[in-house]
Amino acid sequence: MSSQVNQEKRPPKIILLIENPSKSNNLGPILRCGAAYSASFVFVGYEKCSVDGSHGANKHVKIVARPSFQNAAEYIRNDLGVKRIIGIIGDASFKDGNNDCERIVEADSDGNFVNVSSKIVDTSSKIASEYALSKPVHLRSFNQQDDVCFLIHKRACGIPCEQARLCDSFVHVSTGAPLIAADGSVQNVVSGLLDSQTALSLVLHHFAAAVGYRERDFVGQKFQVSQRKGRDEDEIARIREERRLKRLKKQKEEEDALASGEVANLFG
Secondary structure (H helix, E strand, C coil): CHHHHHCCCCCCCEEEEEEECCCCCECHHHHHHHHHCCCEEEEEECCCCECCCCCCHHHHCCEEEECCHHHHHHHHHHHCCCCCEEEEEEEEEECCCCCCCCEEEEECCCCCEEEEEEEECCCCCCCCCCCCCEEEHHHCCCCCCCCEEEECCCCCCCEEHHHHCCCCEEEEEECCCCCECCCCCECCEEECCCCHHHHHHHHHHHHHHHHCCCCCCEECCEECCCCCCCECHHHHHHHHHHHHHHHHHHHHHHHHHHHHCHHHHHCC
16 A cells, blocks of 8 residues: 555656648657657657657657547547647737736638737636637646647647637747837737747646656766657557458458459450
């Protein structure tokens, strides 16, 4: 009993959900950021991707591929038991000077991406919104027991509307960027100054600090590196089974063709 009590609690797991539309799509820098926080990945699309810039970190992350975002969300919630999917919108600086407020998330003029707006949430009145609200990540509280999924996009700022509808909430990184445009006018909000992997790293840093992640030990002059994880064992077993069934099907078709004389007919 005492040994169970003294066991160190497992820190909550981090799952990163991202689209991978092609095998040549480069997710190397994002894989490297995720590996630094022992995150696992769920790709929507292809399992393989370009890993330029990962510096070998891709060998230390677990990757599972799903055919669609809806399927991926169901897998994350039902199979992995994750309660909340949080969208990382990117960075933003606001004209009102108050970067510590919860903001409304809106679609852009084209209706393709959502982004954090300059509108502050009014707690005294309920505002109907299609999307959940976004909070500065440095003020966002995280449950120390619950695993979490962050939905991210390669674009510097914003999330596609279809993906945003799967999110239970959003976070953004507050910045103090200058708001003067090239023509001298003052803008209400400036965003997209940080690339996606920088915003991701800042969010993961705040999450790790909030839930009590322990920093890795040093071995000599370097941090101790985790063991290589490779692909998910269940995924490997599934792929092997699919290949086995295809071989059996092809073999049966060849045997049926021989039995029916179709092969002999091909040679006259």
